[in-house]
Amino acid sequence: MAPLPRPRRSRSANLSDSSGLRQITQGLGTxxxxxxxxxxxxxxxxxxxxxxxxxxxxxxxxxxxxxxxxxxxxxxxxxxxxxxxxxxxxxxxxxxxxxxxxxxxxxxxxxxxxxxxxxxxRRLPTSNxxxxxxxxxxxxxxxxxxxxxxxxxxxxxxxxxxxxxxxxxxxxxxxxxxxxxxxxxxxxxxxxxxxVPPITEPHLAIPSPSRVPVPQRPTGAGVAVVVNPTAGSGTGHRVLDEIRGDLPEARIVELGKDDDVAAVLRSAAESAEVLGVAGGDGTVAAAAAVALDLDMPLAVFPAGTYNHFARDIGCRTAAATIGAIRDGQATRLDVTLLDDELVILNTASIGAYPRFIRTRTRLERRLSRPLATAVALAQTLRRDATVRIEVNGQVLETSLFLLGNAIYRPSGFAPSRRLRLDDGLLDVRILERGSHFGTVRALFSVMLGRLANSPLYHEMQVPEFTMTSVDGPTMVARDGEIGEPRSEAHFRVAYRALATYAPARPHH
Incomplete structure (x- = not known):
């Protein structure tokens, strides 16, 4: 059977449709x-x-x-x-x-x-x-x-x-x-x-801070403070004077040049109810290990160069710490344990991350932070400090690896602060060393604040983390101090294990 012919629209129908569309357009215009x-x-x-x-x-x-x-x-x-x-x-x-x-x-x-x-x-435009x-x-x-x-x-x-x-x-x-x-x-x-999807900050449901019932100590009775007078280019001396003036009954122990820091801290703690420390982040981490071992509260006085831990818990000044001791305000915070023996309060790193931080800090004196970060990153990647690590059965070639105690803000390789130090998580950030083109893309991602979208960048928040150095032992730096070479490193959170004096802050 021959196919039926396709019906043709008459010219009058086409004119009718065109006329109808014209009428609708004219109506909308009116x-x-x-x-x-x-x-x-x-x-x-x-x-x-x-x-x-x-x-x-x-x-x-x-x-x-x-x-x-x-x-x-x-x-x-x-x-x-x-x-x-x-x-x-x-x-x-x-x-x-x-x-x-x-x-x-x-x-x-x-x-x-x-x-x-x-x-x-005033002037009517003439364009369409x-x-x-x-x-x-x-x-x-x-x-x-x-x-x-x-x-x-x-x-x-x-x-x-x-x-x-x-x-x-x-x-x-x-x-x-x-x-x-x-x-x-x-x-x-x-x-x-x-x-280009927007960057979203993680929103975690974190329980309210764990307050520690500690007595008020208006004169500092029962407090032993170990002070490094030379910390922070002389800041230690100023903090020492403030403690003596505002906490007259606190016992002060000054660190000598050749003292064993850990031994002095333990000796001071064993004859006190509260262990205080005034020094850099490395000294503070050593004090935290002693306080954790003896299950006693720690009081941190900012006397170092950067004072990352003191700043993030709200003790930006010695006066803030003194006020918390006088008012009896203390909370429980997380610490990170390396191989269940070494305490980390801020960060651990391998590869060239410490060099990257030093370079970026120097460049920030004359460049914006994003540009300084990108330039420092380029200089760091140009110098071969690559380490091959195995994570969850996958081998990654990296020169920038950072692990933080609690979640840092913002995302990327320019973290600056922590809103909470009791979230029970490690903040792990790894930048792989890819091809030359991939590295250039990563640099542009840094300048645009979009490193999180780069396939070379890995970021995770976990309670435990293990890595193995594929090519033999590698240095693991922690809290700004050069550590020991390790073939394997296991990090885990000691959740709210450290009682620390800190001003009361609103729940974020």
Missing amino acids: LDAEIFETIARSPSVGLDLSMPALSRATDHSKLWMAIAAGMAVSGHPTARRAATRGIATLAVTSLVTNQAAKRLRRRPRPLPHSVPLERRA SLPSGHSASAAAFALGVGAEHPPTGLVLGGLAALVGLSRVATGAHYPGDVFAGFGIGAAVAVLGIHL
């Missing part, structure tokens, strides 16, 4: 014009005063660039990332809008005669009305910022809506132009989120 007239003719002193100023502020994206600059100099990593994404999204949207979208269909600007003179734009470039940029910036920091994005979303209103109220655009601009800005922002 509705758009009527809404414009309603807004333009609305008598409002508030619109007269605010809309022209807001519209002018967003000319050439001046308002958005000013907001981004303020966020960038705030010092908060999330704010900087949000500002960068917002400006990048705005730039792409502006290019798409002006070089592509405005050329698709010509639409004349509204006639300004219905707009009150005091509200009318569809879509609104101001509205597209506003939506792009608000959604770009909101992808990294939703609360700020919500506020900017409201501001973007007002910008769209200002373009109609001042006679620059029809409402349809504004909605088309919003759609373009939103589409570019969503595409950017898919191509």
Whole structure:
């Protein structure tokens, strides 16, 4: 049987469809014009005063660039990332809008005669009305910022809506132009989120701090403080004077140049109820080991160069530690044990990480932190300090390995602080040494704050971690001190094992 012929649409049917589409388009255009007239003719002193100023502020994206600059100099990593994404999204949207979208269909600007003179734009634009470039940029910036920091994005979303209103109220655009601009800005922002996903901070459900019932010691009775007077380029002497003045009954033991630090700490602790220590992080770690072994509270006075542990527990000054001793405020914190014998309070590392930290610290005196981090990373990777380690049956070739006691912020190889030291987790960060191209990609990821997305970067939060050095023993540095070479290293968290004096802080 021959196939049935396909029915043909008559010319009149095609004309009918075209006519129907034309009528719908004309109807929408008429509705758009009527809404414009309603807004333009609305008598409002508030619109007269605010809309022209807001519209002018967003000319050439001046308002958005000013907001981004303020966020960038705030010092908060999330704010900087949000500002960068917002400006990048705005730039792409502006290019798409002006070089592509405005050329698709010509639409004349509204006639300004219905707009009150005091509200009318000083210079009416002559370019194509569809879509609104101001509205597209506003939506792009608000959604770009909101992808990294939703609360700020919500506020900017409201501001973007007002910008769209200002373009109609001042006679620059029809409402349809504004909605088309919003759609373009939103589409570019969503595409950017898919191509470069935003960084999300881990949110862990951590129990409230474990407070330790300790007596108040207003004069320091029962406290023995071991002080390294030469710590922190003389800071130890100043802390020593503060302790003597504010805790007159505390017994003070000064470390000599040739003293066995561990022996002096144990001797002082055995005749006291509280062990205090004033020195660098290495001395503090030694004191923590003694306090842990004798199950007694530890009081840490910041007397070193960096004082990472003291700073993270809230004892940034000697006065803060003295206040905690006087008021009887102590809490239980985690410590990390290396092979169940050595105490780690801050970090452990292998490879070239200590050299990387020294280089970055030196560069930060004249470069921004992200750029200093990238340059230090490049210099470190250029010098071959590669170590092959086996982790969970997988061999990784790395020159940068960091293990932290509790979770550090932010992600990547520029950690700076810990909000809690009682989360029961190790923070492990490993950067593999890949091909030259992979290393370049990692450097760009560092500068953009997106190292977490690099396939060469591994980050995990675990209660225990074991690694084996494939090519023989390798040095394991801990708390800034060069340690012993080890073929295998096992780290585990001693959960809330160390009672430590610290000011009461709100639960994060």
